[in-house]
Amino acid sequence: MNILEINDLSKVFNLHILNNKKLEALKSINFTVEEGEIIGLTGKSGSGKSSLMKCIYRTYLASGGQINYRSINGMVDLVKATDHEVIELRKNEITYCSQFLSVIPRVSAVDVVCENLFKVNTNKEAARYKAKGMLKQLGLPEELWDAFPVTFSGGEQQRINVARAIITSPRFLLIDEPTASLDPKTKDVVVDMLLDLKKQGTSILCISHDEYTIEKLVDRRINLHMGEILNLN
Ligand SMILES: Nc1ncnc2c1ncn2[C@@H]1O[C@H](COP(=O)(O)OP(=O)(O)OP(=O)(O)O)[C@@H](O)[C@H]1O
Ligand SMILES: [Mg+2]
Known part of the structure; x- marks a missing residue:
């Protein structure tokens, strides 16, 4: 059964500073994601990968088409869903992990990782215990667990971001x-943590330029080229 079905999705940006020039970032996108499937979203820089992901997460409002998501409470078209519905889905079902960590000032690495868990689980110590286990698995030095991630290296921040x-x-x-x-x-x-999630039933859409990660991780690839799907396999 699919968890996501995208029909004829388009996204046009109006570039106000360029005399309302229109930029078609996504054109007639159609694909489905099965439950428990990992899809690799590939394509050159500027091909529309992040825009597609942001349309699904509703950071961007699509210009046309449907994004039918099968939630635990039934089907929702993420293009038409109310802000309230989107907030509930973000809290309970859909998580977005951006390329870079948006650092929260003066919050420890452990508590940054716990952020989403704190929203649904009030037992803070159990949440922190889980976060520390993940940071250990990811090889983040223990002396950094209570430090603020703002000064962390790129790779250290990325591990916090993924764990969160x-x-x-x-x-x-x-x-x-x-x-x-x-x-x-x-x-x-x-990669192993993401494969573990898949075993628990999570469906994943993963953007990557890294062939090694794609090879090991994904069941199927969707390749974007100038806003269109080039091949499905
Ligand atoms: N908020 C925005 N306003 C205007 N144009 C945008 C906006 N977001 C993305 N674009 C444009 O849409 C196109 C696709 O960008 P997108 O960020 O989706 O590419 P990408 O495939 O994720 O690239 P990369 O691999 O470099 O991250 C680009 O031409 C980009 O300039
Ligand atoms: Mg991108």
């Missing part, structure tokens, strides 16, 4: 470049 996204075992995960700044050993840990 997967700690709640979301039903549907949108993840943008999870391994870009990681060394090979840590890449393997992240």
Whole structure:
């Protein structure tokens, strides 16, 4: 059974500073995601990968088409859903992990990882225990656990970002470049964590330029080229 069905999706940006020039970032996108499937979203820089992910997460409102998501409470078209419905889905089912960590000032690494878990689980100590286990698995030095991630290296921030996204075992995960700044050993840990999530039933859409990650992780690829799907296999 599919969890997501995208029909004829388009996204046009109006570039106000360029005399309302229109930029067609996504054109007639059609695909489905099965439950428990990992799809790799590939394509050159500027091909529309992040825009597609942001349309699904509703950071961007699509210009046309449908994004039918099968939630635990029934079908929702994420293009037409109310803001309230979107907020509930983000809280309970759909998680988005951007390419870079948006750092929260003066919050410890452990508590940044716990952010989504704190929203649904009031037992803070149990949440922190889980977060520490993940940070240990990801090889983040223990002396950094209580430090503020603002000064962390790119790879350290990326590990915090990934841990924060997967700690709640979301039903549907949108993840943008999870391994870009990681060394090979840590890449393997992240890939294994994502495969573990899949075993628990999570469906994943993963953007990556990293052929190694794609090879090990995905069931199927969708390749974008100038806003259109080039091949489905
Ligand atoms: N908010 C926006 N306003 C205007 N144009 C945008 C906006 N977001 C994306 N675009 C444009 O849409 C096109 C696709 O961008 P997008 O970020 O989706 O590419 P991408 O495939 O994720 O690239 P990369 O691999 O570099 O991250 C680009 O031409 C980009 O300039
Ligand atoms: Mg991108």
